[in-house]
Amino acid sequence: MDLLIVEPLEDEVTQWLSSRHSVRYAPELAHDPRAFRQALYNVRSLIVPPSVTIDAKALHYAPVLRVVGRVSAGAENIDLEACARAGVEVVRSLTATAQAEAEFMIGALLSLLRRVPVVGSDGMRVGRELGSCTVGLVGMAPSARSMSQLLEPFGSKVVGYDPSLHASDPVWERWKVRAMGLRELLETSDAVCVQLNYFSRYHGLLGERFLPFCKPDQVIVSIAHSGLFDEKALAAGLASGRIAAAWLDSLEPGALDEGRPLATMDTLQITPRVASTTRESRLRSAWAVARRIDELLSLTPAAQAEFKPTTPGVAFDLEAGPVSP
DSSP states (O other): OOEEEOSOOOHHHHHHHHTTSOEEEOGGGGGOHHHHHHHTTTOSEEEOOTTSOBSHHHHHTOTTOOEEEEOSSOOTTBOHHHHHHHTOEEEEOSSTTHHHHHHHHHHHHHHHHHHSOEEOTTSOEEOOOGGGOEEEEESOOHHHHHHHHHHGGGTOEEEEEOTTSOTTOHHHHHTTOEEOOHHHHHHHOSEEEEOOOOOGGGTTOBSTTTGGGSOTTEEEEEOSOGGGBOHHHHHHHHHHTSEEEEEESOOOTTTTSTTSTTTTOTTEEEOSSOTTOOHHHHHHHHHHHHHHHHHHHHHSOGGGOOOOOOOTTOOBOOOOOOSOO
16 A cells, blocks of 8 residues: 555545555554554554654564654654664644644733733733743744744834854844843843744743843743743743743643642633644645655565665654645
């Protein structure tokens, strides 16, 4: 079988793939791990949702698998290193969701700045305008470029930090973002947007080493993996009021359980990873992934498949293109 589709896709994308390859569309397998593993034996490519884990154990049941596609944002459910060792390429679009994520963060900032008042010079508690704010971008993901473009008409100053980019990298000037160190960014910014790609080495990066230096009354919006935050340091910042409010679009299970530091924070807002999920972004991403899988399947017939392995920790990037083949 050329392709097993477990993640629900738009009909037009599924029909296009079915006209070119042998396809099984079985979203019900996402809820039956045993049946899913059994279905992998003769599958050359997969498209899976966030709820399905692709790790060394799953790959053991997939001897001819060479491509894994991911339409929804994030790839935490896919062990990139295990895929690399198995010669399986991970295909997803890193640009298709950028506009949706940027619009979400802009909306969240407007809401927090207006809804969570601060004390003005006249002693009144009032909201703030985005145009008067310095906005710090942590992580120069594709959504950061969209954020910079959307913030320009507001008149906001935009600064940024990314541990993987040198301050002299031309991307800063091209995206019209002023590079800063993380501590300086937190000390300077009225609002912070976090979209840094998560790797284990960044776990707890936004913790007691940096969060105590946040500019007073700062608001934080994050669409990144919540593991970037140290929950004790974030809770302390919220409790003290130094961080006026935070909005996380992803939070690890159990983080709000009784006894955990963030459990009683009424200035913390959580949404279930909705930033990247819009009708338009899903269609862009689905077409990008479908085209790449079609290309790989067409170039490498089953009898003589030779695929370029995925570099550990780096997913294959796809440029967002038209929404029809």
